[in-house]
Amino acid sequence: MASTLMTNYLVPSGREEAWRFTPLARLAGLHDGSSQRGTRKSLFLKSAQQAGVTATRVDRALVPSAAPSEDVVVQRVHAEAEDVFSVSISANVSLSEPVYLARLQEKSQGSELSSVRIELGTNAHAVIIMENVGKSILGEDVEITLGAGSTLKFITLQEWDEGSVHAARHHAILNRDSTFQSITVSVGGSLVRLLPTVEFAGPGTSAELLGVYFATAGQHLEHRIHVEHGVPNAKSRVNYKGALAGNEAHTVWIGDVHIRAAAEGTDTYELNRNLLLSDGARADSVPNLEIETGEIIGAGHASTTGRFDDEQLFYLMSRGIPMDGARRLVVRGFFAEIITQIGDEQIEDRLMARIDGELAKAGH
């Protein structure tokens, strides 16, 4: 069955706009179907059962995707994933604890295509954390639907071991008056390519997409954001911060924001800041705003790529702090703005320690 489906895919050549930054040869065959598929289903619910939350695996045919994608990996997930991991939060439920999902990795067992569906009922309020650790080759689609008036904080942690390959879409559909915040952390893996995308389906909606990434030698970390303003009176904020250190460390940040003619009253701002900590690293940053109506509140973007600020290092060192400690403070400070939004001290400390580790790896 898989082979008949395969003929329908448009396998990217690397020249396409969407793929021009990605080293296809390092995707482990996720894009062209050549990867050796394993049988594992790695995702599981790590937190305790809570009233108002169900997390089950359902037959793919029973829950067709509401959001088709042009991305070939997402298409493969939709067509070939073993099943769908479905999480739903009942209407009017406010969870007091986060729903913690994690991928349990055993030894490398071939690649996995994983389909995840998250649904928040009307006026539901939740925090969902997805933790990715270990070694994996993963094609993933996470489709999130926020019911009217609901709020979701969605945290994904790409803390992969070296050598992991992860290509995924995190797609959120926001119904009337819902509020979505995502925090995307990518620190591990050989190649990580994420598509955080937002589709406003009703007015009064607001989305905040936050992210941090840290690429060291040989790592490719790519985040392609797409925010689709198709309805009036929606607000979006994007803020991604990245650091790079080491030879062939490569990050890609694309921020596509489209304001359609119908999207009057749109308020959007996107920001990407990169800290280049050594030679031989490369940060691509491409904000892209398309505006089809002038009746908006505001639309803007900014992108900066800089090195350590000598004045900051001098100030810290003039108080006796050695160079490596000063750099650590500056980098931690750079990321703190976003990491502290996670709101879980244990995770925040773990990530900061990982960031220290990445810095040390790069010889700082």
Place this chain on the structure above:
Amino acid sequence: MSTLEIRGLEVAVVTEKGPIEILRGVDLTVRSGETHAIMGPNGSGKSTLAYSIAGHPKYTITGGTVTLDGANVLDMKVDERAKAGLFLAMQYPVEVPGVSVSNFLRTAATALRGEAPKLRTWVGEVKAAMNALNMDPAFSERNVNEGFSGGEKKRHEIMQLELLKPKIAILDETDSGLDVDALRIVSEGVNRAKEVNNLGIVLITHYTRILRYIRPDFVHVFANGRVVEEGGPELADKLEEHGYAEYVGS
């Protein structure tokens, strides 16, 4: 008892158009417990002198020596100069986003003392230092110099002076941008540090106002990158009356 000795110091700043000579042979000796006022017009090189002693990478030493108790300061890295006992209160303290004052102070104290200060006594120490400078306790959770008013920045510098206990401190226009009350509070902090630690002070200013609160033992007039006149406190009064005109025109 410590001595900071500056001999024939020449400093250039490297610009796109090449190096520009700023300090043209500065001589100055500062001992523990002494207060030296350095007064001079804008652009005369006062901050350059301060930064050069602290080791700012922007400045290139082209001649002369700086020693602290005989040790060659110019050979030391920036943090080593602080460990040797030098402190610079900056004219424009730098913002460090995302780094809280409390984290910063503790990291600095740990580096200078060689071990992390005991948490209980440390918290008390910081509280007392902030209290003495009329600072809100919430201050310690703010990011270093981020969004600080001019006065808050200067108080924060002097708080560090009191906590980090250097041997010789250079205060670069600590008085500028302070209202009368803040000037008094900050000056009292400097005087405490002098009393408690027998601090040697280089007080850079171009107004005599702060000298009413911090009495100098020596006054050095600075112009065109060198000391052009020296004297006691009475020299400050003369400057108050006549300004710098007679020194800069030449």
